[in-house]
Amino acid sequence: MNELALRDYVKEYGQDKTAKAIRVTQGAISKALRDGRNIILSHTENGIKAIEIKPFPRTKK
Structure with missing residues (x-):
């Protein structure tokens, strides 16, 4: 595994x-x-490294 989305890793x-x-x-x-x-x-x-990708600058919902 190189990189997997959290959802895919959890499925496995x-x-x-x-x-x-x-x-x-x-x-x-x-x-x-x-x-x-x-x-x-x-x-x-x-081990396993987790990185979150999010927009910058952050916009409020």
């Missing part, structure tokens, strides 16, 4: 394993998915 590994891999709670994963956040996961030498 489940919310609990994903949460443990990036050191957050399962609830944080669930909320990120529910909110439609654009989070990309990639393998690094130190």
Whole structure:
């Protein structure tokens, strides 16, 4: 795996394993998915790295 969207990673590994891999709670994963956040996961030498892509400057909803 080079890079995967959070949603795709969760489909493959489940919310609990994903949460443990990036050191957050399962609830944080669930909320990120529910909110439609654009989070990309990639393998690094130190494990899994999560990066969120969002617009700059941020516009309020």
